[in-house]
Amino acid sequence: MQKIAIIGGGIIGMTLANYLDQKNYQVTLFDEPTGQATRASAGIISPWLSKRRNKQWYQLAKDGAAFFPKLIQDFQLDQTIYQQSGTLLLRPEKQLDELLTLAEERKKSAPEIGAIELLSGEQTQRALPLLKPLPALKISGGGRLDGKAYLRHMRKKAEEKGIHFITQHVQLANSHTVCFGENEEDFDQIILTVGPHLKELTAPLGYRVDLRPQKGQLLVFQTGFKTSGEFPVAMLDGEADLIPFLDGKILLGATHENEAGWNLEETPAAFEQLTDSARSFLAEPEKLLAAPVHYRVGTRAYTSDFAPFFGSLNEQLLVASGLGSSGLTTGPYIGYLLAQYLNTGKADWQVYQKELATYIQHEKTLES
Ligand SMILES: Cc1cc2nc3c(=O)[nH]c(=O)nc-3n(C[C@H](O)[C@H](O)[C@H](O)COP(=O)(O)OP(=O)(O)OC[C@H]3O[C@@H](n4cnc5c(N)ncnc54)[C@H](O)[C@@H]3O)c2cc1C
Structure with a gap:
């Protein structure tokens, strides 16, 4: 052996x-x-509409996302760990049309994208009540994983x-x-x-x-949204993503701090950056941002x-x-x-x- x-x-x-x-x-x-x-991360599994041009990376990320059903079955991952919650992409309307075309094109080789749908502002808000009524593209195959x-x-x-x-x-x-x-x-x-x-x-x-550390911080708000486990994740236009989990937990993240080295401190600057980025998308920003919050901080590796x-x-x-x-x-x-x-x-x-x-x-x- x-x-x-x-x-x-x-x-x-x-x-x-x-x-x-x-x-x-x-x-x-x-x-x-x-x-x-x-351990610090909780994130979105939805690589199909990334703007990255690296074809090898896209192939890996696409096959990585397609691997999830096997992973879930092999290890019985439940909804506290992974859920195919669907992804909302919030962008200006013109960009949504372009994203729709890209999603339909990519779905030919990545059926895992699932159903693709342009949502009106009202439909977006019904799907994720945290958001203002803004138009969005929804893809049903996206999911969230709690690291x-x-x-x-x-x-x-x-x-x-x-x-x-x-x-x-x-x-x-x-x-x-x-x-x-x-x-x-x-x-x-x-x-x-x-x-x-x-x-x-x-x-x-x-x-x-050829490797460098990159600090990442994300915020975890404890809200009263009882049905948060059924919400889709939302990729906002800008740095921040909203990642709802079960029991009212709403995550907002994450920062990409290339100059912070191995530092693991929770910083007010990260709170400002992430909440500023999300504020214009939120229906009642003060309500969410006033909820009790804690941080998750970790160090990514990048080449x-x-x-x-x-x-x-x-x-x-x-x-x-x-x-x-x-x-x-x-x-x-x-x-x-x-x-x-x-x-x-x-x-x-x-x-x-x-x-x-x-x-x-x-x-x-x-x-x-
Ligand atoms: C805040 C944040 C948000 C993120 N969000 C997303 C997201 O939305 N979607 C997504 O796809 N990815 C996301 N990521 C990125 C993702 O979490 C990482 O790319 C991934 O977890 C890296 O995994 P890993 O196994 O390579 O390394 P790690 O998870 O860092 O594990 C490496 C382990 O090795 C240990 N180790 C190192 N040296 C030694 C040693 N000498 N002896 C013993 N142990 C050692 C480390 O301490 C650590 O425990 C996020 C990351 C962060 C920090």
């Missing part, structure tokens, strides 16, 4: 752990969750399968030895799913990684071209990082693809990304 270490228990690591074939592997998952992006609830559930599943968890910050002595506390342990394979920390973790082994990367670094090391703002959409699928690779030897991922060496290289290769 081979020994596998997964370092990093975010959405990739936890999904990967659950898809590994336990008959062949003895799996240990190391995680020290300070600043973890997945923290997902991890809690998947950890339970992983423990039931016999996966061993160690809550510690680890380092690598070489490509097959993990150091934690006073201990060292050898593994046949090590998978690094450490988000933005990949750079510092692999530096002692001589790797250079120079904002694209994720994953694959084999050498015979023992696998890596995955750089998921940026769309990691809830792409992360479970990347975890699954890595598990499939370990289970079957098939690496079906070239179509989704540039060469791994675009983002991570050994210093010897760089010098030669």
